[in-house]
Amino acid sequence: MSNVVWRGRDAEGDEYVVSVGSRRDADRFLSHMEAIVSETDRLLQSPEDELPDATTQRAILDQLDRLKNCLCLIAYRPRLVRQDLLGSLTLLGGTTRRTRHIAKLGMGVRRTVWRRGIGRRLVTESLRWAERNAIVERVALQVYASNTAAMSLYEDMGFEVDGRLQREVQLEDHLEDLVTMSRPTSLEAL
Numbered sequence: 001m002s003n004v005v006w007r008g009r010d011a012e013g014d015e016y017v018v019s020v021g022s023r024r025d026a027d028r029f030l031s032h033m034e035a036i037v038s039e040t041d042r043l044l045q046s047p048e049d050e051l052p053d054a055t056t057q058r059a060i061l062d063q064l065d066r067l068k069n070c071l072c073l074i075a076y077r078p079r080l081v082r083q084d085l086l087g088s089l090t091l092l093g094g095t096t097r098r099t100r101h102i103a104k105l106g107m108g109v110r111r112t113v114w115r116r117g118i119g120r121r122l123v124t125e126s127l128r129w130a131e132r133n134a135i136v137e138r139v140a141l142q143v144y145a146s147n148t149a150a151m152s153l154y155e156d157m158g159f160e161v162d163g164r165l166q167r168e169v170q171l172e173d174h175l176e177d178l179v180t181m182s183r184p185t186s187l188e189a190l
């Protein structure tokens with residue numbers, strides 16, 4: 001349990017923990033991804049897009065653990081038997097010298113537990129990590145222009161709108177804009 005970064009209760013009083021995902025979480029991470037892409041159309045990935053197999057997912061989680069400017073956080077109920085994930089967040093740092101100071105944030109929380117503070121907790125813990133990180137100087141993200149729920153969370157957490165990618169996402173019946181947002185990792189720079 002040494003990977004646990006936070007332990008507490010959600011808004012309904014149910015206990016959960018946030019920990020750094022590792023290769024041992026590959027199966028439940030994949031199940032979680034499969035669930036959230038079906039529960040919401042606010043992600044870039046759709047249910048029709050193929051997910052990695054378990055071996056590849058283990059390798060991805062290993063790599064995120066190893067790379068100094070990357071992070072994978074997972075939220076789940078602390079029980080003896082390994083529980084399904086409630087939420088996940090990744091920070092993917094740039095891969096070149098010129099971009100490694102930027103980490104791109106992506107996240108999703110299971111619909112059954114929306115509005116219980118889990119999303120906010122995941123962002124808070126990721127920013128706490130980023131603030132202490134020696135490489136990452138800025139956290140950036142892209143969000144559907146219509147996703148006002150996520151945008152208000154990000155604004156609350158100090159993110160500001162940088163710009164807009166016009167008609168970037170093909171949905172069933174229309175093309176949707178993406179809003180790009182970012183914030184510095186140092187609170188003093190805000």
Ligand SMILES: CC(C)(COP(=O)(O)OP(=O)(O)OC[C@H]1O[C@@H](n2cnc3c(N)ncnc32)[C@H](O)[C@@H]1OP(=O)(O)O)[C@@H](O)C(=O)NCCC(=O)NCCS
Nearest residue numbers: 040042108109114115116117118119120143149150152153
């Ligand atoms: C966006 C998302 C991560 C929020 O997770 P969550 O656990 O429900 O968020 P929280 O309960 O911590 O809420 C944090 C804040 O987000 C905003 N928010 C969340 N859901 C909202 C809703 N349905 N309507 C309006 N604001 C909402 C509120 O500002 C909220 O703060 P408040 O509860 O104090 O008012 C979750 O809804 C989700 O996974 N959505 C689908 C995938 C997605 O949009 N991912 C982001 C891609 S960029």
